[in-house]
Amino acid sequence: MVKVGIIGAGRIGKVHITSISTRVRDAVIKTVADPFMDEETAAWAKGMGVQHTTKDYEEIIRDPEIDAVLICSSTDTHSPISLEAIRAGKHVFCEKPIDHDVEKIKEVAAALEGTKVKYQVGFNRRFDHNFEAVQRAVAEGRIGRPEIIKITSRDPEPPGIDYVKVSGGMFLDMTIHDFDMARFLAGCDAEEVYVQAANLVDPKIGxxxxxxxxxxxxxxxxGAIAVIDNCRKAVYGYDQRAEVFGSEGMAAIGNDSQSSVQISNSDGVTGEKPLFFFLERYMDAYGKEIAAFIDAIVNDTETPLGVMDGLKPVLMGLAAKKSWEEHRPVKISEIM
Amino acid sequence: MVKVGIIGAGRIGKVHITSISTRVRDAVIKTVADPFMDEETAAWAKGMGVQHTTKDYEEIIRDPEIDAVLICSSTDTHSPISLEAIRAGKHVFCEKPIDHDVEKIKEVAAALEGTKVKYQVGFNRRFDHNFEAVQRAVAEGRIGRPEIIKITSRDPEPPGIDYVKVSGGMFLDMTIHDFDMARFLAGCDAEEVYVQAANLVDPKIGxxxxxxxxxxxxxxxxGAIAVIDNCRKAVYGYDQRAEVFGSEGMAAIGNDSQSSVQISNSDGVTGEKPLFFFLERYMDAYGKEIAAFIDAIVNDTETPLGVMDGLKPVLMGLAAKKSWEEHRPVKISEIM
Amino acid sequence: MVKVGIIGAGRIGKVHITSISTRVRDAVIKTVADPFMDEETAAWAKGMGVQHTTKDYEEIIRDPEIDAVLICSSTDTHSPISLEAIRAGKHVFCEKPIDHDVEKIKEVAAALEGTKVKYQVGFNRRFDHNFEAVQRAVAEGRIGRPEIIKITSRDPEPPGIDYVKVSGGMFLDMTIHDFDMARFLAGCDAEEVYVQAANLVDPKIGxxxxxxxxxxxxxxxxGAIAVIDNCRKAVYGYDQRAEVFGSEGMAAIGNDSQSSVQISNSDGVTGEKPLFFFLERYMDAYGKEIAAFIDAIVNDTETPLGVMDGLKPVLMGLAAKKSWEEHRPVKISEIM
Amino acid sequence: MVKVGIIGAGRIGKVHITSISTRVRDAVIKTVADPFMDEETAAWAKGMGVQHTTKDYEEIIRDPEIDAVLICSSTDTHSPISLEAIRAGKHVFCEKPIDHDVEKIKEVAAALEGTKVKYQVGFNRRFDHNFEAVQRAVAEGRIGRPEIIKITSRDPEPPGIDYVKVSGGMFLDMTIHDFDMARFLAGCDAEEVYVQAANLVDPKIGxxxxxxxxxxxxxxxxGAIAVIDNCRKAVYGYDQRAEVFGSEGMAAIGNDSQSSVQISNSDGVTGEKPLFFFLERYMDAYGKEIAAFIDAIVNDTETPLGVMDGLKPVLMGLAAKKSWEEHRPVKISEIM
Structure with a gap:
């Protein structure tokens, strides 16, 4: 039984608490820490089988009984808490991104060297049934050598302007998932990035x-060329599609919706919109990523997404930013 | 070059004139006869390359130059004109149904015996790209032994009440196409029919x-069980689907629509309705059935749909009528 | 907190244990009883938070702390245990069918009269996202007045012959779900049944x-006509579709599959099969039906499926059997 | 009746001969000229109703009876013959591209000034049912303000190397259709092009x-961003899709296939490939573009695609070539 401490009881922290409580057999949550821990959250956590709640995450770091830490706090704390946890010998699952600063991610990578600590970064989409299926088709050679990779990722609604300001910019906040997906689907890294971008949804974002x-x-x-298209607002919901075209065929995935119902009437044939909210769309994937992390600990295997998988999309995001600013293709090697 | 005479220049007659004129290489239309032939129709026919128009169909029967006759006149004339044409040694394409009276169809069959006359009945759907594809899949054994056959056939709008009164009833007028399709897909005849029916669309029909x-x-x-569902009115258009389920799989076809466009918005994802009008839906099939008839003449092969293929669906329709009246399953052998 | 006892820890019992343990907030499982309770099952149940396991279901009936009983034992025990539980004042969730004998179901109905016991029968498909969506579309009037209802229900593999022999026959074992679905979608009862059936899959079944x-x-x-097509074996998986056609349109649902991936290659465009196993297909529905049962207890409302909803499909199944034996349409009123 | 002369009786010339002969009511073909005119082609043309065939296209230019010329000869002859025909006062339909040399297209534009000559360039896809439908949805405002336009265009097989060498390069030969489509869907011109390209299909092309x-x-x-993805070889057929995403929704089109049949078996659910050959895919569009040209003559209206619509995609193609050579975004204004 893996004893887990969870740092951060916000939206994504609660998702992981629920997953471990309801579907991860080999783990129990000993402690949940959040600086804004209140009675309601504490009661909810108890109901989910959490043994202890606190405002002080250091309790988790110091607790010798805790084997693994999930870092679900604000982005700026990801790398410092990662370092603390690694030094305390605890396995770490860290929400993406580890940091926006490449040097800080490298510090985490350095801290891991020579230790037996398992480190996993939270790119949940790799565990989604659709993305898994398209990646598997590619990896099994069913479409031959990949030539063109297309990823569509559009949010149903833009975040608040206050969030936009601290988000690190769309490329590091939103596209970062797609950068990871491009690596996952291609089975290799990117060499160069070119960005064409605009402020079309809300002038405040610009x-x-x-x-x-x-x-x-x-x-x-x-050798493959990948292309990602992003928008902060799709009125029809959370649009998450991908397609890999290769020498022997194409594998493509569409969106999930609430049901398969189709209404035919004098207006046409109408099916349901894609699922609107990312937690609804990826709930199952969140469960599977935590289960994979716990499995890696129990079986002493590598985590499916290590610290370098956390670093690479940040490099791609920084290259994208530079491409946008300088209006030219930018090599990843210019960033490192 | 097959010289053709066409009897009846109504809606379906015009379809066949157009097909021969534009896509059947080995045939020319010498004469078109229609008791209501007017200047406008005659001019249109000329424009389509028709050499001669007349009000008197006997001109066609008597013309020694004419090799083949297309009977597109009203249903009650189908069997008498068939007999005349056969006796004049002309190949015959006859619109469905040959007659509602089994004896009259048998007379046509008897008249054909010992002659070299090609006779084809107009069940156009067998030549449709979708129905052809599902039939081919079954015939090639791709779904194993057929077990359940489902045919959906719904009209966009009911015919006028005057037509309903002389139509022979829905089973002989509309379902007759589906009876033919059941035979085509199963690759065999029906033994027994059971009908559950109702008057739900328009009380005047009842x-x-x-x-x-x-x-x-x-x-x-x-051994397969087939089930047909019919309605005289589907607000979303002409609904023409089929599915054959067997021991090794299932082959299914959907509707055709004007384009593949799908609009995603806050209401859902909406595609186009099925094509609304039967001439639009089956225009290509009408062309292929006439081409097949001409091919059978040119190559001296059997027509794809002989006089017995005209008889069988009428027997099924009469059995259906009896089943409806007597509220019990009726064997086809009870009709013959 | 509703205290639950579960009688029967076979496949479906385990499904309900898992659902209550992981997703029903207002219930805890005090006791699980099964005559074949072994150490492995007991340990698994403990892990799911079950407080106590036993071989003797009477412990549950006698336990004054237990509010509600789930009857997941063999079919022949459903009605006697229902009676015992009702008399002990416990709310009852009973797997389908309550009994194959109409009189025994009526005894259960009689026992419920004048009590405050909540009784729910386990027609899980009503809680499935697809069936819910098509029923909602009909109930909201989006397709007008229902005219034709089509239900396809095909199992991936036939049950063992030993099971077939005690199953009560396909109509009471398999079609019973579809009979319930016809009532659910039509929003009313059936008057008459006609069966065309065959033994095509396995001669041993015949x-x-x-x-x-x-x-x-x-x-x-x-006034609507419903048609169900069933087969004990569909090589492509568990085929669960429905369509309701009405005066203003049609609502249709398709199958669920593991992912939306489609592979395009020189053979065609291939998507995944329907989910193969009923537990996989309906896992979520099983959770929702139990949650609905617990909600009805907590909020003192009617259960969504009462004892009469358990009776009606049995009547329809018996009428179907009679129709098959006597080869004629049979009125439901002939059975009662 | 518009009297037409057709210059070039190769593949595309034959398509236009067939269209005019079978579906354009207001035109007749007086003369077809081709330097390689042989007996077989001449006989075929006669069969299609062509009055006269010749090896010398000047016969067409000089013939005072001929109202309109279709230029279907090799690309290098498009602009000189356009000039000759315009000077002879004939309406011109010219296959794409008018020329690879911008100056030569401008000469054609200059020659048209002040004349009443109708000039149309052959971007057939604008007349395709799917592309028409997506453009109409955009033009009618159904998706709001366009933000992202995606065009997928992949050929089933690369052309021969000899053709590749004289084709002007992929951007001017193949992508040129997609450049036109981007303009059609966006309803405006492009400002800048960036290319990421590779030689992955056949080293001989490189x-x-x-x-x-x-x-x-x-x-x-x-303000919209458009993205085109091209490949010279898609094993599953001719892949022609598009999607326009905007502030109020998305309109997307898929491929056409031979039929809607889907086979479900233990391997999955398999539909047909996209139509493989461009003539099959766009046969109807070719007919509609010629009908539109004849209509513009008959009704004295503007052609749907004038000489500037021929120029713009060439500019885009040249900019794409420059972008590829210089590995940077290139403004269209750099070309003009």
């Missing part, structure tokens, strides 16, 4: 120095 | 002694 | 006196 | 100095 619509082209190391 | 909605179950000779 | 393939026509009280 | 796989990003004047 005033905050960010974009909300983008097409990002990636030259992958295996 | 007052005229007919039904407008039905589910018809067929026991096929090969 | 030797056991049963059929494995059927098309069942139902005259519903609201 | 040796000939060309690419076979590309992702091309376009900044459109209305």
């Amino acid at each position: 005033e905050a120095g960010d974009v909300d619509t983008a097409v990002i082209t990636l030259q992958m190391e295996n | 007052e005229a002694g007919d039904v407008d909605t039905a589910v018809i179950t067929l026991q096929m000779e090969n | 030797e056991a006196g049963d059929v494995d393939t059927a098309v069942i026509t139902l005259q519903m009280e609201n | 040796e000939a100095g060309d690419v076979d796989t590309a992702v091309i990003t376009l900044q459109m004047e209305n």
Whole structure:
């Protein structure tokens, strides 16, 4: 039985508490820490089988009984708490991104060297049934050598402007998932990034120095060309599709919706929208990523997404930012 | 070059004139006869390359140059003109149904015996790209031994009440196409029919002694069970689907629509309705059935749909009528 | 907190234990009873939070602390244990069918009269996302007045012959779910049943006196005609579809599959099969039905499926059997 | 009746002969000229109703009876014959591209000034039912303001190397259709092009100095970003899709296939491949574009695609070539 401490009881912290409580057999949650821990959250956590709640995450770091830590706190705390936890000998699951600063991620990587600590970064989409299926088709060679990879990722609604300002920009906040997906589907790293982007959804996003619509082209190391299209607002819901085209065929995935019902009437044939909210869309994937982390601990295997998998999408995001600012293709090697 | 005479220049006659004129290489239309032939129709026919128009169909029967006759006149004339044409040694393409009276169809069959006359009946759906594809899948054994055959056939709008009264009833007028399709897909005849039917669309249809909605179950000779569902009115258009389920799989076809466009918005994901009008839906099939008839003449092969293929669906329709009246399953052998 | 006792720890019992343990907030499982309770099952149950396990279901009936009983034992025990539990004042969730004998179901109904006991029968499909969606569309009037209802229900593999022999026959074992679905979708009862059935899948099923393939026509009280097609074996998986056609449109649902991936290659465009196993297909529905039962207790409302909803499909199944034996349409009123 | 002369009786010339002969009511073909005119082609043309065939296209230019000329000869002759025909006062339908040399297209534009000559360039896809439907949805405002436009265009097989060498390169030969489509869907011109391209399909294409796989990003004047992905070889057939995403929704189109049949078996659910050959895919569109040209003559209206619509995609193609050579975004204004 893996004893887990969870740092951060916000939206994503609660998702992981629920997953461990309801579907991860080999783990129990000893402690949940959150600086804003209140009675309601504490009661809810108790109901989910959490043994102890606190405002002080250091209790988790110091607790010799706790084997593994899930870092679900704000982005700026990811790398410092990662370091603390690693030094305390605890396995770490860290929400993405580890940091926006490459040097800080490298510090985490350095801290891991020579230890037996398992480290996993939270790119949940790799565990989604659709993305898993398209990746498996590619990895099994069913479409031959990948030539063109297309990823569509559009949010149903833009985040609040206050969040936009501290988000690190769309490329590090939103596209980062797609950068990870491009690596996952291609089975290799990117060499170069070119960005065409615009502020079309909300002028306030532009005033905050960010974009909300983008097409990002990636030259992958295996010769394939990847292209990501992003928008902060799709009125029809959370649009999450991908397609890998290769020498022997194509594998493509569509969106999930609430049901398969189709209404035919004089207006046409109408099916349901894609699921609107990311937690609804990826709930199962969140459960599977935590289960994979716990499995890696129990079986002493590598985690499916290590610290370098946390670093690479940040490099791609920084290259994308530079491409946007300088209006030219940017090599990943310019960032490192 | 096959010289053709066409009897009847109504809606379906015009379809065949157009097909021969634009896509059947080995045939020319010498004469078109219609008791209501007017200047406009005659001019249109000329424009389509028709050499001669007349009000008197006997001109066609008597013309020694004419090799083949297409009977597109009203249903009551189908069997007498068939007999005349056969006796004049002309190949005959006859619109469905040959007659509602089994004896009259048998007379046509008898007249054909010992002659070299090609006779084809107009069940156009067998030449449709979708129905052809599902039939081919079954015939090639791709779904194993057929077990359940489902045919959905719903009209966009009911015919006028005057037509309903002389139509022979829904089973002989509308379901007759589906009876033919059941035979085509099963690759065998039906043994027994059971009808559950109702008058739900328009009370006037019921007052005229007919039904407008039905589910018809067929026991096929090969052991498969077929089920047809019909309605005289589907607000979303002409609904023409089929599915054959067997020991090794299932083959299914859907509707055609004007385009593949799908609009995603806050209401859902909406595609186009099925094509609304039967001439639009089956235009290509009408062309292929006439081409097949001409091919059978040119190559001296059997027509794809002979006089017995005209008889069998009428027997099924009469059995259906009896089943409806007597509220019990009726064997086809009870009709013959 | 509703205290639950579960009688029967076989496949379906385990499903309900898992659901209550992981997703029903307002219930705890005090006791699980099974005559074949072994150490492994007991340990698994403990892990799911079950407080106590036993071989003797009477412990549950006698336990004054237990509020509600789930009857997941063999079919022959459903009605006697229902009676015991009702008399002990416990709320009852009973797996389908309550009994194959109409009189025994009526005894259960009589026992419930004048009590405050909540009784729910386990027709899980009503809680499935697809069936819920099509029923909602109909109930909201989006397709007008229902005219034709089509239900396809095909199992991936036939049950063992030993099971077939005690199953009560396909109509009471398998079609019973579809009979319930016809009532659910039509929003009314059936008046008459006609069966066309055959033994096509496995001759042993025929030797056991049963059929494995059927098309069942139902005259519903609201005028609609329903048609169910069943087969005990579909090589492509568990086929669970429905369509309701009405005066203003059609609502249709398709199958669920593991993912939306489609592979395009020189063979065609291939998507995944329907989910193969009923527990996989309906896992979520099983959870929702139990949650609905617990909600009805907590909020003192009617259960969504009462004892009469357990009776009606049995009547329909018995009428279907009679129709098959006597080869004629049978009125439900002939059974009661 | 518009009298037409057709210059070039190769593959595309034959398509237009067939269209005019079978579906354009207001035109007749007086003369077909081709330097390689042989007996077989002449006989076929006669059969299609062509009055006269010749090896000398000047006969057409000089013939005072001929109202309109279709230029279907090799690309290098498009602009000189356009000039001759315009000077002879004949309406011109010219296959794409008018020329690879911008100056020569401008000469054609200059020659048209002040004349009443109708000039149409052959971007057939604008007349395709799917592309028409998505464009109409955008133009009618059904998706709001366009933000992201995606065009997928992949050929089933690469052309021969000899053709590749004289084709002007993939961007001017293949992508040119997609450049036109981007303008059609966006309703405006492009400002800038960025190309990521590779030689992945056949090394001989690379040796000939060309690419076979590309992702091309376009900044459109209305703020939308367009992205085209091309490949010279898709094993599953001719892949022709598009999607326009906007502030109020998305309109998307898929491929056409031979039929809607789907086979479900233990391997999955398999539908047909996209239509393989461009003539099969766009046969109807070719007919509609010629009908539109004849209509513009008959009704004295503007052609749907004038000489500037021929120029713009060439500019985009040249900018794409420059972007590829210089590995940077290139403004269209750099070309003009």
